[in-house]
Amino acid sequence: xxxxxxxxxxxxxxxxxxxxxxxxxxxxxxxxxxxxxxxxxxxxxxxxxxxxxxxxxxxxxxxxxxxxxxxxxxxxxxxxxxxxxxxxxxxxxxxxxxxxxxxxxxxxxxxxxxxxxxxxxxxxxxxxxxxxxxxxxxxxxxxxxxxxxxxxxxxxxxxxxxxxxxxxxxxxxxxxxx
Numbered sequence: 001x002x003x004x005x006x007x008x009x010x011x012x013x014x015x016x017x018x019x020x021x022x023x024x025x026x027x028x029x030x031x032x033x034x035x036x037x038x039x040x041x042x043x044x045x046x047x048x049x050x051x052x053x054x055x056x057x058x059x060x061x062x063x064x065x066x067x068x069x070x071x072x073x074x075x076x077x078x079x080x081x082x083x084x085x086x087x088x089x090x091x092x093x094x095x096x097x098x099x100x101x102x103x104x105x106x107x108x109x110x111x112x113x114x115x116x117x118x119x120x121x122x123x124x125x126x127x128x129x130x131x132x133x134x135x136x137x138x139x140x141x142x143x144x145x146x147x148x149x150x151x152x153x154x155x156x157x158x159x160x161x162x163x164x165x166x167x168x169x170x171x172x173x174x175x176x177x178x
Contacts, residue, residue, distance in 0.1 A: 002068055002104075003068070004066050004067070004068050004073070004074075004101075004104075004106060004109075005066065005067045005068075006064055006065070006066050006067075006109065006110075006113060007064065007065060007067070008062070008063065008064060008065075009054060009063040009064055009065045009075065010054060011051070011054050011055055013054075013065055013072060014047065014050055014051060014054060015047075016065075016071070016072040017050050017054075017065065017072060017075050018043060018046045018047050018050055019043075020072055020073070020074070020075055020096060020098060021046050021050070021075060021094070021096055022042070022043060022046055023098065023099070024096035024097060024098065024099065025041070025096060026038070027099050028134060028136070028137070029131065029134075031133075032131050032133045032134060032161075033131075033159060033161075034159060036158075037158050037159035040158045040159075041158060041159070045158075053077070058079055058080060059080070059121075060078070060079050060080040060090065060118070060121045060123075061077065061078070061079045061080075062077065062078045062079075062113075062114065062117040063075070063076075063077045064076045064077070064110065064113060064114070066097075066101075066106055066109075066110070068101070073097065073098040073100075073101045073106075074095075074096065074097045074098065074101060074106050074110060075094055075095075075096050076092070076094055076095045076096075076110035076111075076113070076114055077092070077093040077094040077095075077114070078090060078091065078092055078093060078114035078115075078117050078118050078126075079091050079093050080121075081127065082155075083129070083152055083155065085127075085129075085150060085152040085165050086127040086165065086167070087125075087127070087167075088123075088125075089123060089124075089125035089126055089127040089167055089168075089169075089171075090115075090118030090121060090123030090125070090126050090127075090171065091126070091127055091128060092111065092114050092115075092126060092127070092128040093128075095107060095110050095111070095114075095128075105178070107140060108144065108177045108178045109178045111144060111174055111177060111178070112174070112175050112176065112177050112178035113178070114126075115168070115171045115172075115174035115175040115177075116175040118171055119171045119172060119175060123171055124169070124170075124171055125167060125168055125169045125170065125171055126167065126168045126171045126174050127149075127165055127166065127167040127168070128141070128146075128165075128166055129152060129154060129163035129164065129165050129166070130163060130164055130166060131154075131161050131162070131163055131164075132151065132161070132162045132163060132164050138164060138166070141166045142166075144174065144177050145168060145173060145174065145177075146166040146167065146168055146174075147166065147167055147168070147169075148164050148165070148166055149165050149166070149167045150164075150165045151163065151164055151165065152165060
């Protein structure tokens with residue numbers, strides 16, 4: 001049986017996190033992202049993004065990795081809400097898995113860990129946004145009790161995507177899914 005280990009992410013994980021983020025994001029966005037955005041959201045962009053997040057975490061931030069045999073196969077993060085459309089719910093900011101590791105309960109475990117963290121930070125609910133056309137992600141979150149509560153434009157100069165906002169008003173319910 002494979003063993004997966006979850007732990008806090010740090011700057012030492014930067015290169016592996018960036019590689020995983022790129023592989024997973026490109027896998028899920030290949031048909032959704034405009035070609036210019038697909039090209040611009042590259043290794044340099046992701047490295048700068050993750051260096052900021054890991055190097056200067058916010059008070060409510062938690063960045064996790066999942067390892068298998070010492071290799072990072074999943075990343076997830078939670079933070080204070082970054083957009084008013086989350087209506088004060090804590091935010092699941094990232095959740096990416098190595099495509100070969102999907103459908104093994106790791107996404108559930110990430111969500112449970114992240115929701116538990118947000119509860120400890122005082123949030124009653126959890127929200128996230130997902131690109132409107134990302135049907136597999138929407139189905140996954142819906143199967144875990146997430147409700148689609150609206151849309152917003154993701155605040156990016158590179159790709160202001162139309163995103164679906166998915167919310168759980170009871171963070172404890174989400175924390176119990178693993």
